[in-house]
Amino acid sequence: MTSKRQGFTLIELLVVIAIIAILIGLLLPAVQKVREAASRMRCSNNLKQVSLALHNCHDTQKSFPKNPYVGTAAQLPGLGWHFYILPYIEQTNIYKLGDPLQSGYSAGTPNVVLGNQMVSTFLCPSSTNIESSSAIDSPGGGRLAKTTHYYGNAGPKGTNLTLNQLYPVNTAGAGQGGLAAGGILPFMVTVVNQAGMTPIPAPSSITLNDIKDGSSNTLLVFEMSWIGLEVAPGSFRAWQRGFGWNNDSNCSKNVTNAMRTVKYNGGGNYNDISMGSNHTGGCNVSMADCSVRFLRDSIDLNRVLLPMASRDGGEVFSD
């Protein structure tokens, strides 16, 4: 008599379960990595949206957004470029809440309340710090304003190795490192150069034609969201702020320091904070042709990063 075996033995079942357990064990750490990869992709998509909005703004206004610095005596700090591109990222309703003719964050203006609004397109999902580090731009009620992780390229600060001369920097704003003028979203386009240099006539606002180095070779927007920037005195401020009373440039930064190196130290380096992100090995940047790239954090400062930030320095570089 032959009897056919039915079902599995206990040993067979245990072996199958053990194999499945090993497979899950292999998969789990990979899932964490996938999460960071997804955040990085969302971040590069945000940068793409912001860059396209800047281009749409350029098409409508015939120039990239101007960062107003209204009045010389009063030094009324205006709103930054983040505010002016809101209609182009389908945030017209937030745009309508602001008033471009008033200060960016003074108490009692409609603009200070803009800090209540979180615009997720301005935030990198890999960074957990989404609030201003200072109570100075608080929208009221003891809350901190929402911040941004994407900053415009005001221009390089340092020496142009090709021409062997200094990059143009406005002496205004010197209290926080000066305001670079050789980028695409600088604060002041009428250049008052560093001492000892003849003033260079600059266009009234930057257009694509002014990017002589080529739009695919020039930085437009970069990430500044790396962990440690929130440590007091923190480097983040309300997202809508432009240029402030105390020489602080909020929506655009000078490119003068290596990636993930310099934080705001409470002294005079607010405009010189390093770019950088929490993504492994570098940060996302967008170029003036709207392409988004990932820059390594070991990128050479004087030979690549500064030339990449300048719009008309005539440099040759490869990264």
Place this chain on the structure above:
Amino acid sequence: MRASFLFFALGFLAGCAEKESARFRLTGTVTFDGKPVPFGDVLFTPDGSKGNSGPQGIAHIRDGKYDTGALDGKGVGGGPTVVRVTGLTGPNGKLICEFEMPADLPKGEGKHDIVVPKGGAKGQKGPDI
């Protein structure tokens, strides 16, 4: 035959390693007006006006000393360098001095003491921004 293929493949992989310029550890003291600077940071930027390029180093000042090998520090590249010192009385404290000076740093692990001249005095609270 199989071994030679393996070496061939390894040769390809070796090409993928990224070459990064060397960083060296730098230590030293920071004094201003004869007294050690209690807090702040020192930034070492390769001097582009002298044709130098490479990694940018940073170190934090604690009780008059700095060490690029300490927490949050980054080693220097050596050669002609612009040294920028920001001295504070303490965390979130008053600004004591802020000064930039050129230096020629060793291309290797070394020691460099920084003396901030009187011209670098600030003596004020950093602006509220």
